[in-house]
Amino acid sequence: MKRILIQLDTDPLPSAFDRVVAIDADVDQLFSYGGVTPANATALVHGAIFTRAPADLKNTAIFIGGSRADAGEAVLEAVRKAFFGPMRVSAMLDSNGSNTTAAAAVRAASKHVTLDGALAVVLGGTGPVGHRAAQILASQGATVVVVSRDKDRADAVCRNIAGIHPDAQLQPASLSDGAGRLLESAQILIAAGAAGARFFQADEWRTPTLKTAIDLNAVPPAGLDGIGATDKAAVHGGVTCYGAIGVGGLKMKIHKAALARLFESNDRIIDTAEVYGLATGLA
Numbered sequence: 001m002k003r004i005l006i007q008l009d010t011d012p013l014p015s016a017f018d019r020v021v022a023i024d025a026d027v028d029q030l031f032s033y034g035g036v037t038p039a040n041a042t043a044l045v046h047g048a049i050f051t052r053a054p055a056d057l058k059n060t061a062i063f064i065g066g067s068r069a070d071a072g073e074a075v076l077e078a079v080r081k082a083f084f085g086p087m088r089v090s091a092m093l094d095s096n097g098s099n100t101t102a103a104a105a106v107r108a109a110s111k112h113v114t115l116d117g118a119l120a121v122v123l124g125g126t127g128p129v130g131h132r133a134a135q136i137l138a139s140q141g142a143t144v145v146v147v148s149r150d151k152d153r154a155d156a157v158c159r160n161i162a163g164i165h166p167d168a169q170l171q172p173a174s175l176s177d178g179a180g181r182l183l184e185s186a187q188i189l190i191a192a193g194a195a196g197a198r199f200f201q202a203d204e205w206r207t208p209t210l211k212t213a214i215d216l217n218a219v220p221p222a223g224l225d226g227i228g229a230t231d232k233a234a235v236h237g238g239v240t241c242y243g244a245i246g247v248g249g250l251k252m253k254i255h256k257a258a259l260a261r262l263f264e265s266n267d268r269i270i271d272t273a274e275v276y277g278l279a280t281g282l283a
């Protein structure tokens with residue numbers, strides 16, 4: 001039976017990136033919908049679950065994407081609500097590549113620092129990618145400083161993560177505190193700012209305690225001065241560094257593996273924790 005992936009994108013145009021990855025992950029048919037909202041998702045889910053016998057539903061799956069993570073989460077909630085009994089298909093959420101990119105970044109960091117008990121700083125921690133990176137780090141026992149230009153926004157992210165992981169050790173912080181204060185004692189630094197956001201100069205972020213630094217911004221200028229986009233475990237000033245393309249290979253591997261996992265059964269929901277779980281088996 002043909003494997004059909006139904007792409008529900010919250011942006012008006014379904015992401016070309018997500019479409020290419022779906023094809024490269026060998027789905028047989030890809031149905032792409034843009035402008036998906038909780039209100040119009042239900043009919044699309046009904047189309048997915050009422051067309052094949054329950055035993056065959058593992059050959060249909062849903063991928064939720066789009067640039068806004070909150071919109072994606074709302075669509076995932078609507079998708080879940082439309083399922084009942086055996087009438088369900090597996091679904092994955094990866095708005096803006098947030099889960100797969102964050103999982104790849106944290107896996108890269110874990111090669112150099114034991115996450116449990118580490119102190120990690122996430123710059124741009126309010127975006128979809130930074131938020132998920134902070135969530136995964138906290139779930140693995142790291143203390144995470146979530147940084148935003150606006151401390152209230154960082155605090156909102158910390159509260160959201162604490163709602164999912166009540167034992168999480170989280171500290172909201174403002175970017176205006178500066179590298180010296182933010183990075184004091186930190187071993188892990190992840191820069192997940194928007195394209196064009198320049199955080200710190202090389203001599204500011206290369207602190208004596210820092211073991212690994214990952215800059216996820218692929219578009220020049222770098223978020224962390226001195227990290228090249230293709231850096232992959234490159235050592236700069238004693239810090240092991242990764243750039244966006246340096247973690248991109250693992251991100252793609254995780255994304256494709258997650259899509260393959262969707263077609264193993266009809267009842268998987270693949271969100272942040274599941275994506276990270278998959279990533280740990282890959283790298």
Ligand SMILES: NC(=O)c1ccc[n+]([C@@H]2O[C@H](COP(=O)([O-])OP(=O)(O)OC[C@H]3O[C@@H](n4cnc5c(N)ncnc54)[C@H](OP(=O)(O)O)[C@@H]3O)[C@@H](O)[C@H]2O)c1
Pocket residue numbers: 096097098101124125126127128129130147148149150153154192193194195196197198216217218219243244245247248251
């Ligand atoms: N390597 C990969 O495979 C891959 C995949 C996906 C995404 N990415 C990259 O990962 C990064 C994060 O993605 P995203 O979608 O989470 O980003 P985003 O939502 O566009 O931005 C993340 C955060 O950056 C902060 N920011 C925006 N402009 C800033 C500025 N001028 N100075 C300082 N901070 C600023 C904002 O936080 P505040 O307003 O709260 O300060 C925002 O929430 C992007 O650079 C993206 O291109 C890489």
